[in-house]
Amino acid sequence: MELFWYVVVMSMLGVYIVLDGYDFGAGIIHLFFAKTEKDKKAITSAIGPFWDANEVWLVAVGGVLFFAFPTLYASAFSGFYLPLIMILWLLIFRGVGLEFRGQFHHPMWEAVWDKAFGIASLLLALFFGIALGNVVRGVNLGMVENGVSSTEAHYFFLPLWNPSFSPQAVHLGIIDWFTLLLGIIGVVALAIHGANWIIFKTKTSEMNVKLKDVILKLNFVLLALVITSLFIWHIIEPEPFQNFLDHPLLIIFPLLTFTGLFGLFKVKSFQKDGKGFLFSSLFLIGGFASTAAAIFPKVLPSTNNINPALTIYNVAADEYGLTVGIYWFVIALLLVGVYVFVQYKIFNGKMDDVGYGEH
Amino acid sequence: MEDMLFYDRMQFAFTITFHYLFPQLTMGLSLIIIYFKWKFLRTKTQKYNNAAIFWMKIFALNFAMGVVTGIPMEFQFGTNWAKFSELTGGIIGQTLAMEGMFSFFLESSFLGLFIFGEKLLGQKLHFLTGFLVFLGSWASGYFIIATHSWMQNPVGYEILENGKYVLNNFSALFSNPWLWPSYLHNQAASMVTSSFVVAAIGAFYLLNKKNEEFGKLFVKTGVIFGLISSVLLAAPTGDFLAKNVEKYQPVTFAAMEGIFHTEEGGSEIILIGQPDVRNKKLDNKIAVPNILSFLTYGNWNREVKGLDQFSEKDYPTNIPLLYYSYHIMVGLGTIFIGIMALALFYLFRKKLFTTKWILWMLLFLLPFPYIANTTGWFTAELGRQPWLVYNLLRTAEGASPTVSSGNTLFTLLGFVGLYLLLGMLFLLQVGKIINKGPAPVKN
Numbered sequence: 007m008e009l010f011w012y013v014v015v016m017s018m019l020g021v022y023i024v025l026d027g028y029d030f031g032a033g034i035i036h037l038f039f040a041k042t043e044k045d046k047k048a049i050t051s052a053i054g055p056f057w058d059a060n061e062v063w064l065v066a067v068g069g070v071l072f073f074a075f076p077t078l079y080a081s082a083f084s085g086f087y088l089p090l091i092m093i094l095w096l097l098i099f100r101g102v103g104l105e106f107r108g109q110f111h112h113p114m115w116e117a118v119w120d121k122a123f124g125i126a127s128l129l130l131a132l133f134f135g136i137a138l139g140n141v142v143r144g145v146n147l148g149m150v151e152n153g154v155s156s157t158e159a160h161y162f163f164l165p166l167w168n169p170s171f172s173p174q175a176v177h178l179g180i181i182d183w184f185t186l187l188l189g190i191i192g193v194v195a196l197a198i199h200g201a202n203w204i205i206f207k208t209k210t211s212e213m214n215v216k217l218k219d220v221i222l223k224l225n226f227v228l229l230a231l232v233i234t235s236l237f238i239w240h241i242i243e244p245e246p247f248q249n250f251l252d253h254p255l256l257i258i259f260p261l262l263t264f265t266g267l268f269g270l271f272k273v274k275s276f277q278k279d280g281k282g283f284l285f286s287s288l289f290l291i292g293g294f295a296s297t298a299a300a301i302f303p304k305v306l307p308s309t310n311n312i313n314p315a316l317t318i319y320n321v322a323a324d325e326y327g328l329t330v331g332i333y334w335f336v337i338a339l340l341l342v343g344v345y346v347f348v349q350y351k352i353f354n355g356k357m358d359d360v361g362y363g364e365h
Numbered sequence: 366m367e368d369m370l371f372y373d374r375m376q377f378a379f380t381i382t383f384h385y386l387f388p389q390l391t392m393g394l395s396l397i398i399i400y401f402k403w404k405f406l407r408t409k410t411q412k413y414n415n416a417a418i419f420w421m422k423i424f425a426l427n428f429a430m431g432v433v434t435g436i437p438m439e440f441q442f443g444t445n446w447a448k449f450s451e452l453t454g455g456i457i458g459q460t461l462a463m464e465g466m467f468s469f470f471l472e473s474s475f476l477g478l479f480i481f482g483e484k485l486l487g488q489k490l491h492f493l494t495g496f497l498v499f500l501g502s503w504a505s506g507y508f509i510i511a512t513h514s515w516m517q518n519p520v521g522y523e524i525l526e527n528g529k530y531v532l533n534n535f536s537a538l539f540s541n542p543w544l545w546p547s548y549l550h551n552q553a554a555s556m557v558t559s560s561f562v563v564a565a566i567g568a569f570y571l572l573n574k575k576n577e578e579f580g581k582l583f584v585k586t587g588v589i590f591g592l593i594s595s596v597l598l599a600a601p602t603g604d605f606l607a608k609n610v611e612k613y614q615p616v617t618f619a620a621m622e623g624i625f626h627t628e629e630g631g632s633e634i635i636l637i638g639q640p641d642v643r644n645k646k647l648d649n650k651i652a653v654p655n656i657l658s659f660l661t662y663g664n665w666n667r668e669v670k671g672l673d674q675f676s677e678k679d680y681p682t683n684i685p686l687l688y689y690s691y692h693i694m695v696g697l698g699t700i701f702i703g704i705m706a707l708a709l710f711y712l713f714r715k716k717l718f719t720t721k722w723i724l725w726m727l728l729f730l731l732p733f734p735y736i737a738n739t740t741g742w743f744t745a746e747l748g749r750q751p752w753l754v755y756n757l758l759r760t761a762e763g764a765s766p767t768v769s770s771g772n773t774l775f776t777l778l779g780f781v782g783l784y785l786l787l788g789m790l791f792l793l794q795v796g797k798i799i800n801k802g803p804a805p806v807k808n
Contacts, residue, residue: 062473069464097436098783102786105429324529334463334466335466353481
């Protein structure tokens with residue numbers, strides 16, 4: 007039962023990463039590569055009708071996590087207090103930038119909200135990468151010092167950073183050189199993903215031709231970063247790949263990741279505009295699933311040897327609740343499938359002319 | 366420790382109060398929008414469609430505000446109330462997750478279609494998307510009130526040896542006696558806000574001699590919906606809910622009514638007065654004898670338990686604020702019925718659209734349903750104190766154990782600043798939409 011809900015939560019999170027990932031990515035592209043008003047309009051129109059609905063996945067993941075794994079919800083949300091609240095602020099800021107930019111046609115007004123939208127998108131990509139890094143690295147559960155827990159075994163609190171910036175220090179911070187590396191991977195990967203979405207949803211233009219160049223270059227950077235991170239992971243965790251040796255079937259996830267990554271090196275020869283998006287989605291889902299599989303059944307490792315890691319088994323809700331949940335969840339999921347189908351069916355194709363933000 | 370709890374509570378109170386300014390409008394407004402859309406389908410009069418599209422713009426903006434300020438609400442259960450989440454997540458997580466899965470997807474998917482899809486979909490399907498948005502927003506309210514009801518009156522659970530609460534009866538969450546009175550009362554209140562807003566904008570157009578055709582439509586619709594919902598707000602829903610509070614939370618009932626001492630031979634209803642908690646009395650009191658007993662029990666002489674019958678450790682933590690919130694809500698609710706009845710009387714005599722003083726009154730009434738809704742929720746939430754889950758978990762025991770008060774104050778200040786900015790931008794844009802007005806009807 008725990009496993010079922012674990013797969014549900016992870017799949018929903020995967021969907022969220024792919025969907026809101028292109029929103030953030032489009033924001034990063036908007037920040038660095040959109041030069042003309044036409045480029046900017048194409049980008050905002052490509053994500054305009056979707057971003058709201060995409061963020062609903064975050065709310066839904068939060069809800070399901072809360073009900074299926076309440077202890078994890080309580081522990082992680084209070085422990086990562088500051089970055090989580092900041093993510094909320096950034097999400098709000100980003101939405102404000104998108105929605106209020108069109109209110110006045112004045113260059114200064116537009117410039118401010120363009121930057122707000124772009125920078126918030128970039129920071130969100132960075133924060134989500136850092137968050138993944140924190141989950142991989144683990145936290146000092148129970149806030150152990152000198153062999154003594156100072157709070158209950160499954161609670162902790164991390165400041166944003168500590169002077170050493172080291173993932174191996176006793177006093178950890180949210181940001182250290184390891185989690186920062188994953189944050190940068192997040193930014194690069196989502197920039198690629200966003201560029202692919204823009205190519206997919208807007209008409210061929212100079213910008214789209216240029217974006218293919220950008221994707222290609224960033225893809226080299228991404229490959230280098232991913233390989234570096236795999237080596238570094240070895241330094242902080244002696245046997246990070248044990249799960250894959252024990253369960254060879256899991257190797258499918260890294261395979262997906264690298265299919266996505268290597269596939270994108272051919273971005274310039276793609277005939278269909280949606281193909282690049284498919285590959286970057288594969289990379290994101292594969293990468294996320296590989297990371298989750300590597301630490302499974304842990305969901306939050308412990309960096310001390312006094313308090314055990316949080317696993318799906320010691321953070322789940324009671325059997326009865328998890329069982330009744332399945333009934334309504336399956337019905338809800340079918341309904342969601344219908345909505346998504348209807349929505350994408352109607353907003354099929356190129357979005358340039360939606361005229362987003364002008365209502 | 367005390368500080369930490371204070372900031373946690375302040376942050377939740379501030380963010381939820383700000384958040385609920387938006388859903389209270391959108392839930393009711395969605396019904397008025399589909400009413401306009403339905404009138405258009407029936408009569409083929411363009412005016413109704415333009416009215417629906419106009420209010421849809423205001424709806425969309427309020428909805429977006431509701432979404433962005435709503436996400437922090439869900440997150441704060443975990444960030445600031447971790448202990449509470451850990452203990453009760455298996456129970457109220459059900460209804461919260463159901464809200465996300467059943468309502469948010471429905472609302473957000475079809476709102477996009479409703480806004481962008483009129484030409485693509487044709488009029489009948491466009492009405493349907495509007496209806497689904499209405500359904501989603503009312504379902505959302507339902508699940509939230511189901512969650513709220515469990516905190517007011519926990520049902521369907523057992524306590525394990527390790528102290529965790531686990532669900533043992535799923536359907537009890539939905540047959541909670543607290544749920545329907547609260548839900549209906551809340552939805553009626555949302556109807557009040559939206560119909561008063563519609564009437565106020567209509568009055569603004571009439572007084573301004575701009576968009577007068579729409580001004581008349583909005584005033585008429587707002588007044589009719591407004592009177593119906595104000596009456597429903599008082600009876601049966603408000604009455605029903607107050608009796609529920611008396612039954613399940615008698616100490617709260619005594620505090621919100623301001624009854625310090627149990628009186629034999631029937632309790633008076635307090636209209637005005639300032640509670641002095643330390644000396645257990647009410648200053649400057651204006652009260653009517655025996656009415657409270659009658660309203661509560663249908664019996665003029667039955668005694669209502671005063672605060673003196675309860676242990677002080679179970680008193681609501683802030684009795685004066687609870688008392689004021691309740692009295693402001695009830696007072697405003699009564700005034701609403703009066704003004705709307707008067708406006709309807711003028712409407713029947715075909716004088717409403719030209720009677721300036723009533724139009725001014727309707728215009729200036731605009732903020733008051735927001736105040737009534739807010740104070741109503743303050744009554745519910747302050748009334749539940751000192752409990753987070755009534756008679757089960759005290760508020761002090763529910764906060765996050767590891768988040769320091771410095772961090773909470775930091776994020777509270779951040780929320781205040783961000784929401785001020787958000788509020789200003791919102792008003793700016795709403796002003797723009799109202800100033801532009803509905804698309805004129807071409808003849």
